[in-house]
Amino acid sequence: MSDQTPKFKVTIDNITIEVPAGTTILNAARMIGGEVTPPAMCYYSKLKDSGGKCRTCLVEVSKGSEKDPRPMPKLVASCRTTVMDGMEVKNITSPKVLDARKGVVEFLLLNHPLDCPVCDQAGECDLQNLSYEHGNEATRYEFKRRTFEKEDIGPYISLHMTRCIMCFRCVYTADQLTDKREHGILERGDHAQISTMLNKSLDHDFIGNVIDVCPVGALTDKTFRFKNRVWFTKPVDAHRDCPTCTGKVRLWMRGEEVFRVTARKDKWGEVEEFICNECRFHKKETKDWVIEGPSAIERSSVIAQGHYVGTMKPPVLIDKVIGKQPKFLLDIHDVSDVNRPEVHLSEIEGPAHSDDFKTSGSKGV
Amino acid sequence: MGVKLLLEHDKVEGIRYYDAYRKHGGYRAAEKAFKMSPADIVEEVKKSGLRGRGGAGFPTGMKWSFLAKPEGVPRHLVCNADESEPGTFKDRYLMEFHPHLFIEGLLISSFALGSNATYVYIRGEYAWIPEILEQAIVEAKNNGWLGKNILGSGFDCEIYVHRGAGAYICGEETALIESLEGKRGNPRMKPPFPAIQGVWMRPTVVNNVETIAAVVPIINMGGDEYAKIGVGKSTGTKLLSVCGNVKNQGVYEIDMTISVEEFIYSDEYCGGIPNGKKLKACIPGGSSVPIIPANLLLKTAKGETRYMNYESLSDGGFVSGSMMGSGGFIVLDEDQCVVRHTMTLARFYNHESCGQCSPCREGTGWMYKILKNIEYGKGKMSDIDLLWDIQRKIEGNTICPLGDAAAWPIAAAIRHFRDEFEWHVLNPDESQRRNYGLAHYADPIHVATTA
Numbered sequence: 153m154s155d156q157t158p159k160f161k162v163t164i165d166n167i168t169i170e171v172p173a174g175t176t177i178l179n180a181a182r183m184i185g186g187e188v189t190p191p192a193m194c195y196y197s198k199l200k201d202s203g204g205k206c207r208t209c210l211v212e213v214s215k216g217s218e219k220d221p222r223p224m225p226k227l228v229a230s231c232r233t234t235v236m237d238g239m240e241v242k243n244i245t246s247p248k249v250l251d252a253r254k255g256v257v258e259f260l261l262l263n264h265p266l267d268c269p270v271c272d273q274a275g276e277c278d279l280q281n282l283s284y285e286h287g288n289e290a291t292r293y294e295f296k297r298r299t300f301e302k303e304d305i306g307p308y309i310s311l312h313m314t315r316c317i318m319c320f321r322c323v324y325t326a327d328q329l330t331d332k333r334e335h336g337i338l339e340r341g342d343h344a345q346i347s348t349m350l351n352k353s354l355d356h357d358f359i360g361n362v363i364d365v366c367p368v369g370a371l372t373d374k375t376f377r378f379k380n381r382v383w384f385t386k387p388v389d390a391h392r393d394c395p396t397c398t399g400k401v402r403l404w405m406r407g408e409e410v411f412r413v414t415a416r417k418d419k420w421g422e423v424e425e426f427i428c429n430e431c432r433f434h435k436k437e438t439k440d441w442v443i444e445g446p447s448a449i450e451r452s453s454v455i456a457q458g459h460y461v462g463t464m465k466p467p468v469l470i471d472k473v474i475g476k477q478p479k480f481l482l483d484i485h486d487v488s489d490v491n492r493p494e495v496h497l498s499e500i501e502g503p504a505h506s507d508d509f510k511t512s513g514s515k516g517v
Numbered sequence: 518m519g520v521k522l523l524l525e526h527d528k529v530e531g532i533r534y535y536d537a538y539r540k541h542g543g544y545r546a547a548e549k550a551f552k553m554s555p556a557d558i559v560e561e562v563k564k565s566g567l568r569g570r571g572g573a574g575f576p577t578g579m580k581w582s583f584l585a586k587p588e589g590v591p592r593h594l595v596c597n598a599d600e601s602e603p604g605t606f607k608d609r610y611l612m613e614f615h616p617h618l619f620i621e622g623l624l625i626s627s628f629a630l631g632s633n634a635t636y637v638y639i640r641g642e643y644a645w646i647p648e649i650l651e652q653a654i655v656e657a658k659n660n661g662w663l664g665k666n667i668l669g670s671g672f673d674c675e676i677y678v679h680r681g682a683g684a685y686i687c688g689e690e691t692a693l694i695e696s697l698e699g700k701r702g703n704p705r706m707k708p709p710f711p712a713i714q715g716v717w718m719r720p721t722v723v724n725n726v727e728t729i730a731a732v733v734p735i736i737n738m739g740g741d742e743y744a745k746i747g748v749g750k751s752t753g754t755k756l757l758s759v760c761g762n763v764k765n766q767g768v769y770e771i772d773m774t775i776s777v778e779e780f781i782y783s784d785e786y787c788g789g790i791p792n793g794k795k796l797k798a799c800i801p802g803g804s805s806v807p808i809i810p811a812n813l814l815l816k817t818a819k820g821e822t823r824y825m826n827y828e829s830l831s832d833g834g835f836v837s838g839s840m841m842g843s844g845g846f847i848v849l850d851e852d853q854c855v856v857r858h859t860m861t862l863a864r865f866y867n868h869e870s871c872g873q874c875s876p877c878r879e880g881t882g883w884m885y886k887i888l889k890n891i892e893y894g895k896g897k898m899s900d901i902d903l904l905w906d907i908q909r910k911i912e913g914n915t916i917c918p919l920g921d922a923a924a925w926p927i928a929a930a931i932r933h934f935r936d937e938f939e940w941h942v943l944n945p946d947e948s949q950r951r952n953y954g955l956a957h958y959a960d961p962i963h964v965a966t967t968a
Binding site: 293317336 | 684686701706867868869870871872873874875876878879880881882883886903909910911913914915916
């Protein structure tokens with residue numbers, strides 16, 4: 153196939169690369185990698201028609217092509233513009249682009265609640281990364297931020313519309329992965345919101361993937377809500393024999409407990425393979441999974457702290473040393489009401505409270 | 518007395534109906550067109566130099582020749598009757614009082630472009646006009662001008678009137694196409710352009726009502742003759758809808774050779790400013806184009822007389838000029854407050870932004886809130902610079918031109934009326950009681966002479 157498609161030469165920030173015709177500027181930049189890659193909040197290579205909306209990936213085309221060397225008059229969205237032969241693109245070398253990008257980040261954060269301390273997405277949030285790299289320290293916005301009423305969209309997915317940046321990814325996911333989409337955009341302008349018509353709950357085998365594609369904390373996993381910060385959990389690649397999907401997932405574990413199951417993401421934060429709801433929401437026991445090993449996490453990510461590759465659990469040697477099972481003077485669970493071994497932290501709704509242990513203790517879980 | 522082409526029979530009684538229209542030379546152009554080949558009609562339109570009357574002023578003949586013609590794929594003509602620009606109501610007049618002229622234009626254009634199904638996307642608020650159009654379509658059909666095998670040429674054409682739901686954004690051609698397809702009216706990313714993949718992924722031409730109507734006189738008199746009317750690249754006649762502080766508001770047809778001063782003050786057109794007031798500012802082409810003060814409106818920055826045509830109105834670019842736009846001529850007299858006026862426009866664009874791309878979605882609301890503060894005496898000096906910075910970051914960075922349309926009026930208001938904004942900030946109490954007035958906005962401009 154690659155023999156038939158002609159190759160185009162494109163220069164991005166003075167780095168020349170040959171790419172097949174029909175590649176977008178963004179994907180060409182991703183082939184180069186590193187800092188010349190424009191950030192993308194709404195584009196998702198796995199979703200058809202996505203992109204062009206957030207405007208963070210704007211680049212300057214200083215030379216249209218070999219045939220027509222005129223520069224493009226406006227900044228273009230690199231995720232939706234295909235390369236031409238001999239095209240020259242300026243990303244971080246163009247002050248115009250950096251200025252526009254700074255503006256876009258400011259616009260995106262304008263009505264964002266900035267509630268990262270209580271947001272489950274914190275630590276793996278694209279908007280956090282974007283504002284850290286391209287944003288200002290302070291906002292110039294002095295007005296009350298827009299808020300939305302909370303809407304219940306079912307038992308597994310939590311919708312927090314106030315955090316949404318309108319990337320449309322979840323809409324495309326539901327459209328392209330499922331045969332019936334039940335949510336979409338209502339209203340318009342700064343009141344546009346992701347919503348279901350007449351408060352339906354989202355119900356489909358693959359609908360859980362909207363959580364993974366959401367770049368911010370607007371769609372989060374209810375079974376993981378407030379359980380842990382993502383950087384305290386350790387990502388581990390695992391798989392199972394699943395009848396609906398490939399079963400290749402990433403487990404977010406703490407000790408022996410599985411706190412969360414997500415799809416595996418590549419280095420652009422995009423899902424490699426979409427997984428089904430069964431795997432995502434219901435298989436939360438270590439015994440459900442065949443563990444392959446720790447996931448590769450970029451060093452720059454906050455998740456990389458506490459993530460050690462190649463460590464092993466130290467073997468228990470005390471019985472070998474003293475030649476018999478040790479006898480404890482006191483079993484801590486006899487005197488303490490909290491941290492009972494039979495109560496799994498990942499199964500508690502919300503933050504752990506002493507009541508959780510009392511009730512479960514009396515019921516004998 | 519200027520040349521009248523579109524509104525020639527404006528005073529004829531019953532011109533809305535087929536019989537009167539036919540008696541006054543109606544459908545003569547269609548008869549003529551069906552004896553020509555479609556390519557010849559496109560060539561005539563090209564020769565006429567007709568420019569799109571919707572606002573952008575793109576040459577219509579060129580647009581038509583871009584239409585892709587793949588084998589076996591139907592092509593469509595879509596007429597943009599979603600006239601929602603504040604201050605513009607020329608299409609409404611044309612459709613309401615001259616529906617047959619419009620339909621004849623549609624018929625000729627459909628024949629030229631090979632569109633067997635032609636759509637008129639009409640603004641939702643024009644609730645009574647679809648009935649007028651549909652009645653006219655029935656009349657035309659009964660007389661053999663629509664339907665199968667028109668005039669024995671073997672060409673079939675049906676015209677469908679589609680009502681919008683009341684969104685300004687659906688006047689943008691790709692949003693209009695989305696809405697026509699039954700989807701949410703969000704503008705599409707270009708490319709692909711509608712001429713390649715438009716409605717239902719078929720090649721589509723989207724034209725304004727007035728553009729379509731202007732095809733009739735072009736065919737009647739020939740493209741070369743039409744090009745002789747007007748001046749330079751502004752050929753033919755243009756409808757202007759005048760509103761605001763003038764004696765005679767309404768729709769006027771001009772041949773683009775008269776000066777702005779004559780247009781405002783002559784009794785044939787606007788008739789001057791009522792109540793003996795003075796002209797303060799004007800938006801010459803619908804709310805999206807830059808507002809200019811009286812002195813720059815009547816004379817260009819070089820001291821030449823400004824004329825009512827595409828080139829002269831945009832003389833000086835955005836620094837000292839404006840645009841012809843869609844022809845919504847809004848006149849402000851000395852009693853009007855430019856800050857309040859700009860705030861109203863910002864509110865409109867905030868309300869009408871589709872919410873698809875971030876600069877426009879968030880920026881329009883922000884600008885409105887700041888302007889509201891300034892207008893109600895709560896503004897700060899830094900707000901004016903902030904407004905300038907916001908509009909700069911919206912302009913050119915959005916998917917569709919609505920972002921630009923929201924940014925331009927605010928940029929122009931600050932550029933030309935900055936002292937009025939500053940007065941509002943410095944005199945918060947007084948600004949609630951009285952307006953800034955005319956100030957120096959009508960003073961003659963000093964023209965630098967070269968030694």
